[in-house]
Amino acid sequence: MTTEPDAEARRRIEEIGARPWRQRIGDELRTGRGPTLPITDPTNDTVLAAPATADAEDVREAVERAAAGAAAWGRTTPRERAAAVRAFADVLERHAEELAWLDTIDAGLPLWMMRIDAATGVERMRMFADLAHSLVGHTIPASAGNLHLTFPEPFGVVARIIPFNHPFMFASSKLAAPLVAGNAVVLKPSELTPLSALRMGELADGILPPGVFSVVHGGPETGEALVRHPAVSRIAFTGSHQVGRAIQRSGADAGIKHVSLELGGKNAMLVFPDADLDRAVPAAVKGMNFAFAGQSCGSTSRVLVHESLAEEFTERFVRAVDALRIGRPWDEGVQIGPMVSRRQQERALGFIERAVAAGAEVLSGGGRGPGDGCFVQPTVLGGVAPDSEVAREEVFGPVVSLLRFRDEEEALRIANDVEYGLTGSVWTRDLDRALRVSRALEAGYVWVNDTSTHFPGVPFGGWKLSGIGREESVDELLSYTQLRAINVVAA
Incomplete structure (x- = not known):
């Protein structure tokens, strides 16, 4: 480039x-x-x-x-x-x-x-x-x-x-x-x-x-x-x-x-067994805010997927992230530009390096982007432990962690076991579950079957360390x- x-x-x-x-x-x-x-x-x-x-x-x-x-x-x-x-x-x-x-x-x-x-x-x-x-x-x-x-x-x-x-x-x-x-x-x-x-x-x-x-x-x-x-x-x-x-x-x-x-935020997207993957997968890409190189407090940087869907979701999601075009931000068709500074770039790369050392697997990206600028490839990490640094701390870069859960109780325990509480996203066609889980999430702004959209007049803000x-x-x-x-x- x-x-x-x-x-x-x-x-x-x-x-x-x-x-x-x-x-x-x-x-x-x-x-x-x-x-x-x-x-x-x-x-x-x-x-x-x-x-x-x-x-x-x-x-x-x-x-x-x-x-x-x-x-x-x-x-x-x-x-x-x-x-x-x-x-x-x-x-x-x-x-x-x-x-x-x-x-x-x-x-x-x-x-x-x-x-x-x-x-x-x-x-x-x-x-x-x-x-x-x-x-x-x-x-x-x-x-x-x-x-x-x-x-x-x-x-x-x-x-x-x-x-x-x-x-x-x-x-x-x-x-x-x-x-x-x-x-x-x-x-x-x-x-x-x-x-x-x-x-x-x-x-x-x-x-x-x-x-x-x-x-x-x-x-x-x-x-x-x-x-x-x-x-x-x-x-x-x-x-x-x-x-x-x-x-x-x-x-x-x-x-x-x-x-x-x-x-900040360490926001969770919860994908339940009855979720519509045709909508949930692109929503996970959108929710990660790759257009801002992941530099958004509202990024859904943790995607929790029920074990029955995990393989299919992962395959689709990695394919979608692989297709993102990285480059100069003024070029037509570019979906992700550089990070704001060399310091932010090195910080994000440090998170990836430590995550891999802790046992995570790079499924997409993982390195510097093209050229000599402050680029970081859009990165998907699999095999992430819920208690690991990358699953608990805000990267503020284009790095998303995939985690699996067995049941609703485990999903909520993982989602809430961080110090942040800004946003959450619940994916299900079951209205009872949607209301139950969205009320149980420790977050100030929750979507059901959506991510990242801000609606005029709806109060935005967080719980815990999120403000x-x-x-x-x-x-x-x-x-x-x-x-x-x-x-x-x-x-």
Whole structure:
């Protein structure tokens, strides 16, 4: 495989290198005061750009401007805020192709998938604008002759910290709920994939009031400064449970902060004897999120198959994974691109190597992908022991483990015997079993006869190490408000 991009990709890569990448501090676009941080092309591990990062002073100024902007923004009506969010969504939609290309180039994700991500991000922004009418209080008959009211009030300044695997989709969709709720947002994208978020900061000019939306770029030091700022009272993070715990600790050290965390997963797909394999096998491929090189917290990286179906399922599944096309993410027909960085590539390969040493069998893939980039072949492991590392720890790479079970009790025991609890998938034509097993799974988001699909308005989030809080629904919108109760006592 050659990693020489075609003319369109070459033009866009050159534009990335030539752009003066700037952060948005309040309503000002400017270069960060911190050191530069290289952004690499994962198809060949070369530097695309080196934007300057935000230092502590940049973060302090962004938060102070956010606090000033939030004071006025929070006094506007939900309808006015929704209109501004819709206007921003319209602008982003007009730039969707550009934003999709940015994510493809700096994250290594297939262009067709990033186009879907761009559309999803805009759709979710509009969904939260539509939910603005849900910001209501209540009257409570707590006493006779008096009036008892509640009001949902914004927190003020929200720190929104997002990962590398859905750069634009997360930046846009996870901005909308706190804005509609009346907060100002300081967004910190992943230091690996900041380009689409930085571009969003430029596109916000003239749409949102001063201070209401800032974008700061940087590594852990930038995130730490943001979390610890005393004016930040609400923090929302998506990423690993290790970083989520660190954010909880830092936030607690700095004050009392409201924190929501959408963290990792070691998600199980359970295939029972009466499952429709014509649907279940492609769903297992889809559920593993190979289009993101397995870099998804919702990936069904454990497939538990009843022993009566195991041989047939394995044969079909391996054949389907073998057929996946790996290559440059902008090439037509490519289904899996590189991992985001050399570090992530080596981490995934280390899991495979240790799994084989522990007795697992590589049924498909198992090695580096083509060329010198950060590619890992889509990999299927058989003979995986339920208590092994690869069956219990999140790989966050294109590695799926196949396990067998004898009965429903064993399937649930294996599925639940991990520290994560994000998603689950149950495959059966028996409605009683479907309801029984889906209720018994220790997971916050469960599909029956489906995988990976996110439905608008259905709350998404996990149990155990997979996080706290719910997103993609009215629950997310309300989580960016705090209740005020007013009691009017008759004179």
